[in-house]
Amino acid sequence: MGSEFGMDRRDFLRLGLGGLVGAGVQTDAPVPVPRVNGGINIQPVRRLEPDAGLTPPLILPEVVDAQMRALYELGFEHVRLTLSFDRFGPDFVAAIPYVRAARALGMDVLGVIGQFTGYDLVQAIADPATRDEVLETYLDIFDTDLLAASPALDSPGSFAVQILNEPTHFLGITPVAYVREFLRPAYYHLKEDDPGIPIVAAAAIGSAAGLLQSREMIEAGLELYCDRVAFHLYSTEFLGEVAELAEKPVWVTESAARGAASHREWMTSTFDRIRREVPRTERIFWFDLYDRGTEGFRLIDLAPGLDGSIELVSESAAALDWLHSRVEETLLGVPAIPYRDLVPDITLYFPTEEDIRILGATSFGPSSWRF
Amino acid sequence: MAFLKASLVALLAGAGSEGPEYPLGPLRTPPMADAAAPFRLVDLRYAFTDDGETLSSFETRVRVGGSLFVGGEVIGERRGLFVDTQRIELGISEEDGSYEIEGSFRAPWFVLGTRAFHEDGEWSVSGAGTVRFTNDVEILLSHSHDLDQSLFAPSPVEEVARSGILPPLGPPSRELHGSSLGVLYQRGNHLEALADARFSRVRTEAGFDLDVARYRLATLWNPDRFEIDGELSYESSSGRLAAKDFTAFLGIDAEVGSHILARASTLQRWEPGVLRFEEDYRFGATFFARRHRFTRRSEASARIFELQKKANALGYNERRVYDLEGLRRFRERLGLSPARLELKEALDELYRAQVRDRNVPQLGFELDIGEDSISGIERRGYRAFIGVPWPVRLPFLRSEDSVEFLLAELTIRHDDYASSLRAVSREVSLTAFLNREMSLVFRWQDPGIAPEEVIVERSRPSRFTASFEYAMGR
Numbered sequence: 141m142g143s144e145f146g147m148d149r150r151d152f153l154r155l156g157l158g159g160l161v162g163a164g165v166q167t168d169a170p171v172p173v174p175r176v177n178g179g180i181n182i183q184p185v186r187r188l189e190p191d192a193g194l195t196p197p198l199i200l201p202e203v204v205d206a207q208m209r210a211l212y213e214l215g216f217e218h219v220r221l222t223l224s225f226d227r228f229g230p231d232f233v234a235a236i237p238y239v240r241a242a243r244a245l246g247m248d249v250l251g252v253i254g255q256f257t258g259y260d261l262v263q264a265i266a267d268p269a270t271r272d273e274v275l276e277t278y279l280d281i282f283d284t285d286l287l288a289a290s291p292a293l294d295s296p297g298s299f300a301v302q303i304l305n306e307p308t309h310f311l312g313i314t315p316v317a318y319v320r321e322f323l324r325p326a327y328y329h330l331k332e333d334d335p336g337i338p339i340v341a342a343a344a345i346g347s348a349a350g351l352l353q354s355r356e357m358i359e360a361g362l363e364l365y366c367d368r369v370a371f372h373l374y375s376t377e378f379l380g381e382v383a384e385l386a387e388k389p390v391w392v393t394e395s396a397a398r399g400a401a402s403h404r405e406w407m408t409s410t411f412d413r414i415r416r417e418v419p420r421t422e423r424i425f426w427f428d429l430y431d432r433g434t435e436g437f438r439l440i441d442l443a444p445g446l447d448g449s450i451e452l453v454s455e456s457a458a459a460l461d462w463l464h465s466r467v468e469e470t471l472l473g474v475p476a477i478p479y480r481d482l483v484p485d486i487t488l489y490f491p492t493e494e495d496i497r498i499l500g501a502t503s504f505g506p507s508s509w510r511f
Numbered sequence: 512m513a514f515l516k517a518s519l520v521a522l523l524a525g526a527g528s529e530g531p532e533y534p535l536g537p538l539r540t541p542p543m544a545d546a547a548a549p550f551r552l553v554d555l556r557y558a559f560t561d562d563g564e565t566l567s568s569f570e571t572r573v574r575v576g577g578s579l580f581v582g583g584e585v586i587g588e589r590r591g592l593f594v595d596t597q598r599i600e601l602g603i604s605e606e607d608g609s610y611e612i613e614g615s616f617r618a619p620w621f622v623l624g625t626r627a628f629h630e631d632g633e634w635s636v637s638g639a640g641t642v643r644f645t646n647d648v649e650i651l652l653s654h655s656h657d658l659d660q661s662l663f664a665p666s667p668v669e670e671v672a673r674s675g676i677l678p679p680l681g682p683p684s685r686e687l688h689g690s691s692l693g694v695l696y697q698r699g700n701h702l703e704a705l706a707d708a709r710f711s712r713v714r715t716e717a718g719f720d721l722d723v724a725r726y727r728l729a730t731l732w733n734p735d736r737f738e739i740d741g742e743l744s745y746e747s748s749s750g751r752l753a754a755k756d757f758t759a760f761l762g763i764d765a766e767v768g769s770h771i772l773a774r775a776s777t778l779q780r781w782e783p784g785v786l787r788f789e790e791d792y793r794f795g796a797t798f799f800a801r802r803h804r805f806t807r808r809s810e811a812s813a814r815i816f817e818l819q820k821k822a823n824a825l826g827y828n829e830r831r832v833y834d835l836e837g838l839r840r841f842r843e844r845l846g847l848s849p850a851r852l853e854l855k856e857a858l859d860e861l862y863r864a865q866v867r868d869r870n871v872p873q874l875g876f877e878l879d880i881g882e883d884s885i886s887g888i889e890r891r892g893y894r895a896f897i898g899v900p901w902p903v904r905l906p907f908l909r910s911e912d913s914v915e916f917l918l919a920e921l922t923i924r925h926d927d928y929a930s931s932l933r934a935v936s937r938e939v940s941l942t943a944f945l946n947r948e949m950s951l952v953f954r955w956q957d958p959g960i961a962p963e964e965v966i967v968e969r970s971r972p973s974r975f976t977a978s979f980e981y982a983m984g985r
Contacts, residue, residue, distance in 0.1 A: 262966045268677075308887045312928030312962030315885070316716075321963070325677055332672040348786035349884035355752050356885060359684060361717040364665045378785065384753060 179218030179425035206450040215467040225261035240489040243297040300338035315356035327365035346372030403459035533946035541984035543846035544855035546577030558978035597847040619826035633659035651693040737765040795877030809868035887929035896920035934959040
């Protein structure tokens with residue numbers, strides 16, 4: 141099926157982005173792709189098969205590599221992903237290369253201390269006997285110093301954490317209980333370990349009910365225990381109300397429109413409107429780069445190639461074209477350093493023996509993994 | 512000992528009775544207007560609760576002479592002492608170092624009440640009063656003030672890091688001060704209307720203040736074979752969390768034939784332009800062994816009306832009430848009054864009319880469907896009960912001489928959380944009405960497991976309660 145640009149969907153990213161990094165006026169030294177396109181959510185997918193279980197390898201390097209390449213070449217500045225607790229099992233480990241590679245490429249990472257399914261994490265945070273261990277391990281693994289992928293990059297990206305995701309919707313925790321029993325203790329423990337780490341409160345679900353939940357969280361003192369307040373905005377209906385709620389800087393940690401035809405419009409005029417009408421907005425994260433769902437939010441699909449490679453497939457041609465054009469405009473014809481030059485081997489960012497030792501030393505180590 | 516013996520004899524005495532037969536025999540007309548010599552037991556409640564920990568509570572009240580009630584209570588750690596005359600009510604209670612002092616004075620045209628609560632070295636005081644214009648119209652006033660105006664500041668991270676101890680939570684959102692003004696109008700026995708407004712300043716748990724205004728209209732109308740009660744309120748908050756929301760409640764009870772009462776009600780809460788965030792629907796029906804009577808349309812209601820008019824002409828400042836406990840207190844106050852002998856016959860007649868008007872539920876069912884978008888809960892509740900009247904007969908027979916005897920009730924509630932977790936709570940109870948004044952209740956409750964309990968891996972234990980109650984003149 142041809143795209144609106146007359147190219148095959150699979151070719152769009154390969155040629156478009158490949159062309160970008162290879163083209164340009166050749167008189168200047170190549171520079172890293174500029175980070176000019178705001179934030180985006182990614183999913184730390186281990187393998188493409190939804191029911192891969194423990195099929196080796198636990199993490200397919202090509203899947204991580206493909207998403208990292210897209211993030212780099214599309215010029216995203218900030219990345220948000222879930223660091224799924226998973227009792228420090230495979231889903232937790234899978235987030236390691238995503239966080240480290242993104243930071244090495246100069247992107248700021250917002251890691252959601254959360255869990256895809258189940259109550260293990262919130263049980264561990266609620267229990268004073270395990271709270272320290274869990275939160276410290278998160279920081280030991282992700283809040284580390286690392287080198288930028290190239291001296292051409294000014295510095296590696298920073299790391300911030302968000303405490304849970306849509307807690308009432310996904311976990312049934314009341315807004316007040318979230319602030320008192322989860323955000324407050326997590327804030328004190330994380331700040332004790334790293335006073336400089338930015339802590340972002342959970343956003344409520346992006347709906348009218350979420351607005352009312354956010355009010356209850358603010359009333360319960362949410363802003364006393366975080367550095368940034370988060371909202372999920374899938375509609376522009378309540379921007380005025382949202383603007384009134386927070387006194388601290390706002391991160392819109394999820395925002396998007398359903399259906400590729402609406403993506404570009406949302407990224408441009410709606411994001412501008414959010415910044416205008418919610419003046420404290422510092423960051424907006426598009427939802428999302430890739431997911432396995434069919435809800436029409438993702439920008440790309442990942443397709444397995446015949447040679448074991450993973451190909452990026454455009455799902456949202458107009459939005460990708462717009463992101464691409466902003467990068468091009470910023471480059472002013474200066475060639476970009478190809479992704480492969482910066483990340484010759486994604487496995488450099490994979491879990492190390494030290495990581496496994498740290499995780500293995502916890503009371504949740506491999507012996508307690510549940511699958 | 513002599514007092515106890517006299518009380519027991521009085522409890523079981525059927526001499527001079529008229530009216531129905533109870534399991535413990537016939538019951539005398541309670542001596543509401545008669546002075547005690549020197550004491551008469553009027554209330555005795557004992558409850559035993561076991562939910563892993565046992566709790567006993569004991570409440571008692573005696574009449575002293577002709578014009579005084581003295582009561583005491585021990586409920587767990589709470590201890591209280593109360594003294595009531597016709598016009599003055601005083602009470603003091605203590606629990607874990609917190610004190611509560613309350614008092615009220617009933618004058619011919621106004622009632623003034625106050626309550627002071629002392630906890631953690633700070634007092635909060637509130638006052639409420641009514642001004643009576645006619646038998647039918649009262650102005651309602653109230654004011655509350657929390658003398659603790661402190662602002663919570665969370666502990667600095669460095670301090671927590673030094674101590675290694677998670678600091679205590681700040682106080683929950685509370686009203687710093689508030690005032691209300693309202694009017695209550697009672698027309699005959701069949702119509703009541705209330706309008707009020709309250710203006711308050713609330714200090715949130717977060718530490719900032721909200722100004723809250725609430726306006727309410729409520730009515731109850733009982734034209735004949737049905738009764739409608741409704742309430743509409745509007746609340747607006749200004750400040751950081753500015754919001755405007757409405758709450759509406761409408762309930763209808765309707766007699767279907769002579770022995771069945773059907774009930775439907777709904778509660779809706781919504782913020783215009785944002786969301787209807789709470790809704791609740793209830794439907795139910797009850798079959799009675801005797802012909803059903805609305806209290807406001809019963810023989811007793813005419814006596815209530817006349818007695819209130821007479822009491823107010825004497826300067827006793829009484830409102831018409833229709834619930835069992837309210838009527839008992841109404842008769843008790845008039846039974847303490849200087850004119851008690853003059854009112855004795857009317858008081859006894861009111862009691863006897865209440866007995867004649869009694870409803871005897873035998874079978875009932877109620878369905879409750881609700882949703883709360885803020886907490887993300889969808890509710891389903893089912894309640895059913897079955898009664899065996901006295902004298903015992905085959906079930907579901909009509910019998911005008913019956914009284915309530917046994918009542919078994921089952922309540923099941925499903926709370927479906929947005930997280931897909933379902934909490935199921937259950938409650939079973941059996942009540943034995945030994946007579947109109949004495950009952951035994953056995954109740955078992957399983958509260959179910961909500962997400963927050965799953966998280967802390969601790970379920971609330973089931974609870975068993977057994978209680979005995981004696982309430983003279985109920």
